[in-house]
Amino acid sequence: MKLIIAAIKPFKLEEVREALTSIGVRGMMVTEIKGFGSQSGHTEIYRGAEYAVNFVPKVKLEIVVSDGLVDQVLDTILKTAKTDKIGDGKIFVLDVDQAVRVRTGETNDDAL
Amino acid sequence: MKLIIAAIKPFKLEEVREALTSIGVRGMMVTEIKGFGSQSGHTEIYRGAEYAVNFVPKVKLEIVVSDGLVDQVLDTILKTAKTDKIGDGKIFVLDVDQAVRVRTGETNDDAL
Amino acid sequence: MKLIIAAIKPFKLEEVREALTSIGVRGMMVTEIKGFGSQSGHTEIYRGAEYAVNFVPKVKLEIVVSDGLVDQVLDTILKTAKTDKIGDGKIFVLDVDQAVRVRTGETNDDAL
């Protein structure tokens, strides 16, 4: 199994989730994060005090899938999250040792 | 060392944290996330506009423990987070290369 | 490539980010988390109801870097995030299989 971590633009979340569901992904964890990268942030000025906000709002997806599904998931995210503008995001893949479903105690691929 | 990632129901957090403490876990990172899985979300209607909220509030625990503690941690989470209802959550285990404690510079098992 | 996960004190975020940028880190994901560790929380009392808040606000950084940069990143975080007080945080290093940049499809080190 692999853990796929993807940072994407927030307004793409629904689209990506739907696309992933349609290829058989059955679960994920979604976190609102502040992204730092080549996409620059913005400046806010409050009565003369200037604050450079270097972070850009992003959404992080964490998805554990069986090895066989990894490429398809990558493809799907690449296609749906893309706007061709800077800041579209990154995807990382890590190895997962074990997975367990709390409710049933099922493990590994059965738990996904 | 292993990184244990668990998505659980928010109201179980305190119970799980206590149980883990009692078996010797000394640290963790807790994040509020939106979970997607077989547990379905809900629908909100605002003056006729219907919004399907597909995500369910969950809490994600990230715990790094020495290899010897992994099974006990899994067991403990499985036991305490369980309500036997859909959406109880998942646990994933990943391998960790290194760990360092910022304050002292201690590394690996000493850092946990 | 490695994924470096660091839990640090929130008010150190800007300093750490700047220091990392200066050694060539070009991206990261930042999440506000609740940390649990040896640093103790606080107690709030509301009209006689006492709530022990066991969690301390922390910021979690997730940074994927090429293998060559790992040590430098660790050093930099260790130096800048340190206040010598309890709760300064932890750093964990995990192995990353793949990385992809959504916008361009570039992979691995090119994607970082």
Added chain:
Amino acid sequence: MANFRKISGLAALASAAALPALADTAPAVANSGDTAWMMTSSALVLFMTVPGLALFYGGLVRTKNMLSVLMQCTLITALVMVIWVFWGYSMAFGGGPSPYWGGFGKLALAGVTKDSVSGTIPEYVFSVFQMTFAAITPALIIGSFAERIKFSALLLFIALWSTLVYFPIAHMVWDSTGLFFKMGAMDFAGGTVVHINAGIAAFVGCLMIGKRIGFGKDNMAPHSMTLTMVGASILWVGWFGFNAGSALAANGTAGLAMINTFVATAAAILSWSAVEGMARGKASMLGAASGMVAGLVAITPACGFVGPVGAVVLGLVVSPICYFFVTTVKSSFGYDDSLDVFGVHCIGGITGALLTGIFASTAFGGVGYPDGQTMMGQEIVQIEAVLTTIIWSGVVSAILYKLVDMVLGLRVEADAEREGLDLSSHGEAAYHS
């Protein structure tokens, strides 16, 4: 309200002096200044309820139950106002001779026109002012069983409670044929009819409905102390309509009620904060807000009768008493009065009612007692009024809770409670990012 006139003949002097001849010879015409003040006061009492009380209570619950509190306050207000027009006003002030209720003479405001005058103000304005009291009182109750009550059951309970508890007691206190009025009970702006009345109904309610799931274990800290502070402040501002408005005129008595409502509250804020500072080393915003409300509650019956220094003392005294109830007493007995309606409104109201009988003495700078009455005698009257209210409201409320429980069920399912009432009862969430 009106009853301060009878009691001493002092209170209404200033305003009465303004139109003595007129009153007998010409048809009564409303005084524009008094009318202006009473319309302002009526708007202020609505402001107390929505959004004042709604925010004060709403800030204290968890995020997932915020809208349920706002909805309960809003719908109770709406429901009681419509009831008021049809039978509430009549049952309280319908002009009937009974000491217990006003009869059905003014159902649907029969006979009231824009030329009807009550005292020196249009009767519509009098009716509206009283209506706002009828709306806020039951809304106070919800705090004790917040986060677990079933919405439909609440509305049914309130419709019954207003009819069988509030209107009769309002009649007893404020109508010149009313029981307490005739006894000479001093309750300037409604310490008994509003605060003790709602407070005891709330207490019975939280006992009968039971504790929240997770009570004493989960973190149930207020989701927004900011909103609670805003709500408390709005209560304070609106309370001038409540208290000074109860003079039913813009005169010296209203001015006295106003200064007392300022300074008793200020004193109660200080003393709650001081007690907290001593007990736990820090004064909290919730403490200050609680002191604010406790002070307002305590000065309510007293505001037109005591002097400003007496009001300060009253304020200083009430906070420690309420503090003791919401901390020590509540935790010893273990009932789950979620937002401390009993500890603040009932106990604060009783404190105020009893001290009114003392500080009203001219010896303490008050306006004095009705002719022939002594401090001791007045205290007995005060106690009688308090006890009667507690018993009437307590018993009838218990019966009504039982009844509603049998018909609809008082409490939501455990899962709905855990998910939060906003989603489970109202299908929406208070906040989205």
Added chain:
Amino acid sequence: MANFRKISGLAALASAAALPALADTAPAVANSGDTAWMMTSSALVLFMTVPGLALFYGGLVRTKNMLSVLMQCTLITALVMVIWVFWGYSMAFGGGPSPYWGGFGKLALAGVTKDSVSGTIPEYVFSVFQMTFAAITPALIIGSFAERIKFSALLLFIALWSTLVYFPIAHMVWDSTGLFFKMGAMDFAGGTVVHINAGIAAFVGCLMIGKRIGFGKDNMAPHSMTLTMVGASILWVGWFGFNAGSALAANGTAGLAMINTFVATAAAILSWSAVEGMARGKASMLGAASGMVAGLVAITPACGFVGPVGAVVLGLVVSPICYFFVTTVKSSFGYDDSLDVFGVHCIGGITGALLTGIFASTAFGGVGYPDGQTMMGQEIVQIEAVLTTIIWSGVVSAILYKLVDMVLGLRVEADAEREGLDLSSHGEAAYHS
């Protein structure tokens, strides 16, 4: 406002009676009670706009557009008030003989001093009261195209719209030489000039500006239903200034307007919640808040003419109608009236205007029609006034939108809309943690 006097001679009775002799023999002096009430009313109407309306609308948009809504309400208020001083007051109430506008006789408030009196109040107070109406009306419009309008374009549009639509229609309705006034249209507090007028301009606006990006697809749930409820409550409280203030005096008519504003609103809250309860099984806070506003809108033209029971019926009726428009009609036609200005203000206003003509009948407890007028005759007048307003406001608004679009562009860039107007138009964020 002023026109209720002419219509029946009834409304102003109480206040007029107070100074008949004086009025002829001595220079007019303001009545302190009426002045007190009208100053209070003016402050209340400002309160309705900032923060009332701003919060009601602001809570309904997404976080990223919160400040844009607050800014639009604030700057429109500021802009219209300055315009009012220079030419608005004169165009509406300048004393000219035209049925369509007031002329330039009072540009920059020429001739008005602190001793000038209008009716029983200082002319400054009359001018201020009217000014607050002029400010809130255009602010109502922004709800229909919230989350996408260009800020500079909006301000230009509003400056033109106030001048060419609001001031003339205000003159027509409330000045004794005005078109509708002479026709005998019954519009106590501005159902046509405020709500229908703004509602139709809003409708045209959202059609011409187009839908929001992601409309019907993205989750556009209100970012804070709490703030929306607070805003709606403030609207209710402030609306007493609006409606009862429109009596221009603190008298029985004001009292009637006040009780109606209470109970029609209460009834509309109940009926919106009931409809929702039946349609989707749950009553929502947004529903109750919508019912609140719908009830307030509907009672606005009627409040000084109908009786309290008529007001309750009016309130019960208006909510289902508006509900039908904001749900079924809007989704059938697919226009993106973001915050339902058309469905609530225009439709609610029309409902109120037409039912005023019916419930004003003494048969239904109302104050009756002008001498010689029948219910049918009055209804025709009401319809004429409504249609004239819809056409005038609709057509001129369309032209002005087009004009502003050509000059400045009405809409922000897609990226700016996606990022949110707070950052892209105002360079700040509403919340930081």
Added chain:
Amino acid sequence: MANFRKISGLAALASAAALPALADTAPAVANSGDTAWMMTSSALVLFMTVPGLALFYGGLVRTKNMLSVLMQCTLITALVMVIWVFWGYSMAFGGGPSPYWGGFGKLALAGVTKDSVSGTIPEYVFSVFQMTFAAITPALIIGSFAERIKFSALLLFIALWSTLVYFPIAHMVWDSTGLFFKMGAMDFAGGTVVHINAGIAAFVGCLMIGKRIGFGKDNMAPHSMTLTMVGASILWVGWFGFNAGSALAANGTAGLAMINTFVATAAAILSWSAVEGMARGKASMLGAASGMVAGLVAITPACGFVGPVGAVVLGLVVSPICYFFVTTVKSSFGYDDSLDVFGVHCIGGITGALLTGIFASTAFGGVGYPDGQTMMGQEIVQIEAVLTTIIWSGVVSAILYKLVDMVLGLRVEADAEREGLDLSSHGEAAYHS
């Protein structure tokens, strides 16, 4: 307030005319309309402080310090009100002959009863109205050293400051035996005594307490611009009580003060937004809110003396001046006046005080000067009053800060500051999810 009467004999005309004969022959009786307005005004000024000012300031600090700001406003209000009853009223208006203070004749409100009358209103109402001014003025100060002051030290400082600075200066300005009053200084509603006075004390405070940790480095953006806007709006609404209430009657002068308070503020909103639009391309909500407050501050001394067009000009002028101070001047000198009390209240107050002397001229549509006074002469008086206030308040404040620092320490520990005052000083958090 009271002093406008003496200055020109113009201002009080309308109200005075109403009861000339009466005043000499019969015992004074309060006028119900004036009383209604002054009670409303008093409630409005409390509303300005809690929750108005508390939210305006609270929204501007970081989440972790929110409750500390709310607590400081609340406890200062409570503390000053209790002090007011015991010695404040007497020190300011005790009837003593000194130009510097009122003596001890009315300690604990000795001799004041509900039949006492001051002008045309009950003395209790006069006292209450003045009390609300005494409460808001010190609360203004806290903005300059927000996020780092020690709570106990603040309360001690305020108790001393009110006693040694506020009460004396209030006496000088508003009592007929007062220094500035006799000089003929024109300060209708308290530009000197409230805004310059608090502004300079705040300035001295932030210099003596020092900068916040992280100042100029950390992101200290407002945690809720929404709440700041709500607070500013409430300030505007409440300010009608402050300004129009300072006429102490519901008459034409109050009407003048009211219209000026509307339009100067509107103009200042526009000009601040315009300056920002030119300087950074975008108008921000914080800018509009700042302009709102700056306009209100500037019109405060002028509102009963200048005409509406003069008020608009005053509003247009004040914002760019304050903008220059809160941006350029503050950053050049590098002091940490957290919420710009100096830049907005002190500078705005000085601008208003000086321009009052000019725009009061009948040549500019104002009510004119006291008999025999010229514009130049008046300006000199204005400058004297401003300078005396700055020196008195500045010097005494500095001494008091020093004293309190020695006794209790003015500032919290660095760790407590970093954790936030809510947890470290009050043991609670503003928000929980």
